[in-house]
Amino acid sequence: MNVKAAAPGLQVPKEDNPRAYITDAEAVDVPRSAYYLRVLGDGDLVEVDEAAVKTNAKKGDDDGQR
Template sequence: MIVKAAAPGLQVPKEDNPRAYITDAETADVPRSAYYLRILGDGDLVEVDEAASVKTNAKKGAE
């Protein structure tokens, strides 16, 4: 699933590397594990539509 942090400045630790973070600046492709589902339920992560994330990343590359 494609996710990003729910709020600007929020850093959510990754499941496999707690010193690496998911932020609101970029989307991250993560497995649908209990860890990420719990964080989604808490509201710290939001699931992003895959098509929308492709468009956003394409715009960033064009700048």
């Protein structure tokens, strides 16, 4: 599932590396584990539609930076 932090500036530790964080800047693909489901339930993460992630990635390809 793809998730992002629910609020700007919020950093949510990753399950497998608590010194790496999920932020609101970019969606991250994570497993549907008990840890991430709990954090989603707490409201610190929001699930992002996979189609929106792919659309944003395509837009990033066309920004002229190569």
